[in-house]
Amino acid sequence: MKEKFTILTSTCVPLPLENVDTDQIIPARFLKATTREGFGDNLFRDWRYDKDGKPNPSFVLNQDTYKGDILVAGKNFGSGSSREHAAWAIAGYGFRAVVSSFFADIFKNNSMNNGLLPVVVSPEFLAELFDSLKKNPATAVTIDLPNQTITNNATHRIESFEINAYKKDCLVNGLDDIDYLLANQSKIETYEQSLGS
Amino acid sequence: MGKTLFEKIWEKHVVDTLPDGTIQLYIDRLYCHEVTSPQAFAGLRERGLKPFRPERVTCIPDHNVPTLHQDQPIADPVSRNQVDTLEKNARDFGLTYYGLQHPKNGIIHVVGPENGLTLPGMTIVCGDSHTSTHGAMGAIAFGIGTSEVEMTLATQCIMQRKPKTMRITIDGQLKPGVTAKDIALYIISRMTTGGATGYFVEYAGEAIRNTTMEDRLTICNLSIEMGARGGMIAPDQITFDYLKDREFTPRGTEWEKSLAYWKTLYSDHDAVFDKEVTFHAEDIEPMLTYGTNPGMGMGIRENIPSLESIDEAGRVSFMKALEYMGFKDGEPMLGKTIDYVFLGSCTNGRIEDFRAFASVVKGRKKADHVTAWLVPGSWMVEKQIRVEGIDKVLTEAGFELRQPGCSACLAMNDDKVPPGKYAVSTSNRNFEGRQGPGARTILAGPLVAAAAAVTGVITDPRELIK
Ligand code: SF4
Numbered sequence: 001m002k003e004k005f006t007i008l009t010s011t012c013v014p015l016p017l018e019n020v021d022t023d024q025i026i027p028a029r030f031l032k033a034t035t036r037e038g039f040g041d042n043l044f045r046d047w048r049y050d051k052d053g054k055p056n057p058s059f060v061l062n063q064d065t066y067k068g069d070i071l072v073a074g075k076n077f078g079s080g081s082s083r084e085h086a087a088w089a090i091a092g093y094g095f096r097a098v099v100s101s102f103f104a105d106i107f108k109n110n111s112m113n114n115g116l117l118p119v120v121v122s123p124e125f126l127a128e129l130f131d132s133l134k135k136n137p138a139t140a141v142t143i144d145l146p147n148q149t150i151t152n153n154a155t156h157r158i159e160s161f162e163i164n165a166y167k168k169d170c171l172v173n174g175l176d177d178i179d180y181l182l183a184n185q186s187k188i189e190t191y192e193q194s195l196g197s
Numbered sequence: 198m199g200k201t202l203f204e205k206i207w208e209k210h211v212v213d214t215l216p217d218g219t220i221q222l223y224i225d226r227l228y229c230h231e232v233t234s235p236q237a238f239a240g241l242r243e244r245g246l247k248p249f250r251p252e253r254v255t256c257i258p259d260h261n262v263p264t265l266h267q268d269q270p271i272a273d274p275v276s277r278n279q280v281d282t283l284e285k286n287a288r289d290f291g292l293t294y295y296g297l298q299h300p301k302n303g304i305i306h307v308v309g310p311e312n313g314l315t316l317p318g319m320t321i322v323c324g325d326s327h328t329s330t331h332g333a334m335g336a337i338a339f340g341i342g343t344s345e346v347e348m349t350l351a352t353q354c355i356m357q358r359k360p361k362t363m364r365i366t367i368d369g370q371l372k373p374g375v376t377a378k379d380i381a382l383y384i385i386s387r388m389t390t391g392g393a394t395g396y397f398v399e400y401a402g403e404a405i406r407n408t409t410m411e412d413r414l415t416i417c418n419l420s421i422e423m424g425a426r427g428g429m430i431a432p433d434q435i436t437f438d439y440l441k442d443r444e445f446t447p448r449g450t451e452w453e454k455s456l457a458y459w460k461t462l463y464s465d466h467d468a469v470f471d472k473e474v475t476f477h478a479e480d481i482e483p484m485l486t487y488g489t490n491p492g493m494g495m496g497i498r499e500n501i502p503s504l505e506s507i508d509e510a511g512r513v514s515f516m517k518a519l520e521y522m523g524f525k526d527g528e529p530m531l532g533k534t535i536d537y538v539f540l541g542s543c544t545n546g547r548i549e550d551f552r553a554f555a556s557v558v559k560g561r562k563k564a565d566h567v568t569a570w571l572v573p574g575s576w577m578v579e580k581q582i583r584v585e586g587i588d589k590v591l592t593e594a595g596f597e598l599r600q601p602g603c604s605a606c607l608a609m610n611d612d613k614v615p616p617g618k619y620a621v622s623t624s625n626r627n628f629e630g631r632q633g634p635g636a637r638t639i640l641a642g643p644l645v646a647a648a649a650a651v652t653g654v655i656t657d658p659r660e661l662i663k
Contacts, residue, residue: 018514019390019490023628028607032261032275034235034282046630051616074514076391079424079490080628082326082340083233105360105394105426106326110342164358165217176344178244181352184213184221188249188354191212191223 002115004174011068021080040092078107199465225319231283233324237347238286264599303575306330306543313443317432317459333413335432361471366402369478374659377412378642381419382484386494394424404478410439422491431463485641488518503527537620538650542606545623546574557647563595564653621649
């Protein structure tokens with residue numbers, strides 16, 4: 001069972017860069033583990049720490065200004081490799097949702113399989129949210145998964161977002177695909193028989 | 198209405214359709230490597246499950262492997278543990294395993310096609326985004342996450358949304374000195390890194406039909422770099438000739454039966470794609486990248502775009518990329534000094550890539566200041582290099598051949614480009630730090646890489662092969 005996701009209100013951490021790829025989220029040299037734990041420590045490693053491992057004060061995660069459970073990023077977030085470690089790192093750090101105007105496909109799937117909600121908003125919503133966060137770092141956002149809405153609580157701009165019914169159901173109930181597929185095993189066997197030869 | 202190649206294969210693999218359109222898709226083949234599978238096997242154990250169809254799974258370590266002294270234990274204990282874990286998981290669960298030194302070891306995306314494990318009409322997944330490579334044989338192949346690896350192990354199925362379809366047509370004929378890698382980098386530079394997100398791409402057109410099987414593997418390999426779920430090319434005589442008599446290709450009457458089916462795998466003339474894009478082969482020049490994503494590519498004789506030509510929202514990322522690379526906007530790339538050359542990876546680590554590289558360096562010498570890593574994609578490629586005497590050409594020119602693996606493509610082993618150094622790489626990603634912290638990657642094809650290796654600077658290979 002994964003943690004259930006219903007309604008989340010939180011302040012945000014802005015990362016206003018486009019095309020943030022999975023090698024930035026979690027560099028390959030940290031992929032050598034054989035468990036799912038501990039990846040949060042190396043989230044955005046090469047932006048967050050300098051060569052000697054000292055925190056880089058200009059990177060947002062090292063500042064006290066922005067805190068919260070929601071990461072807000074520029075378009076095409078999570079492009080590149082299929083490494084689920086990227087989702088584990090973001091979730092492991094403590095984020096529960098990522099807001100962007102565009103996500104890479106595999107990243108989106110991987111996030112949802114780990115209880116991390118990718119919320120796709122319009123470019124206008126995103127630009128306004130970055131702006132709100134700049135003006136007031138304490139700006140909170142409410143994500144209502146059952147009703148599929150996201151609200152910028154500073155401007156009260158509200159937008160609905162897309163998520164397919166099956167995935168939503170999984171997230172709201174903390175279930176995953178394997179639970180579903182195992183329950184459907186007989187259909188798989190019927191399918192295989194139908195292939196015959 | 199006719200069907201696309203994608204739809205023909207996809208529909209054959211639908212086990213169940215949920216009311217919201219989510220598909221339970223049957224998977225013919227699962228490839229596992231050591232980096233993205235351990236947590237999947239652990240999950241399987243936690244749930245008390247076993248692989249559902251072990252005969253459909255092939256396990257090959259490739260990412261962490263050193264490219265020298267593979268007969269000795271891997272020095273880095275963490276890498277060794279990951280490789281050992283894959284071997285143990287394969288053994289415990291009765292899965293096929295081609296470990297280091299095995300004649301079938303190499304990069305999964307090289308090994309699968311060259312052994313006939315990848316066949317037309319299949320659905321293929323692997324916890325690796327470059328699984329798109331296998332689409333070159335006329336298969337639906339795409340990368341998945343570790344949770345999905347676990348699903349496939351447990352049930353031979355995954356839950357998927359049907360992607361949209363896109364056809365990218367390349368008309369006309371390529372100019373001399375232009376390779377499959379240039380086609381791919383050209384397409385990505387026009388499409389941008391996110392331009393095909395949500396789509397499954399079919400490559401078509403005269404220039405594609407005229408490619409070799411290995412060219413097609415290179416082109417499909419890079420589909421993910423424009424965000425596509427995967428890429429594919431309809432199988433034809435070139436595909437069938439390539440596959441005939443490979444180790445796991447069907448034989449005898451099975452071959453005839455398969456062939457009859459494979460010949461039905463093409464997009465019907467009245468099939469409709471969600472998106473159609475056309476490019477002209479004559480417009481494609483030898484390509485390279487100047488930035489930190491594969492979409493930041495240009496013809497080798499062009500200049501890096503000027504800041505003003507970039508749309509407002511992208512300027513911060515653009516300048517960040519150039520700063521990382523140590524380049525200025527608007528300047529040319531020709532003549533820039535480089536430090537490293539990497540020939541290899543699942544993009545350009547096949548025999549034709551080594552032939553191409555050798556054709557340029559033959560009778561020349563490696564530039565003194567250049568460090569070159571030439572890494573065959575598999576032991577089969579390595580063997581062929583020796584059979585053809587390419588190794589001698591390379592040695593005479595001052596190069597040495599290394600042992601197969603992913604190597605500097607993602608630098609999980611010792612092949613790391615030092616901070617600030619420039620590497621011309623035939624691999625697929627130029628992300629910040631991809632080839633080592635601070636490493637600066639210039640992506641290119643094997644001819645451009647070879648020209649850089651012998652001149653020590655960015656050089657148009659056509660000047661050397663005139
Ligand atoms: S060669 Fe590079 S891209 Fe290909 S599988 Fe290995 S690490 Fe991935």
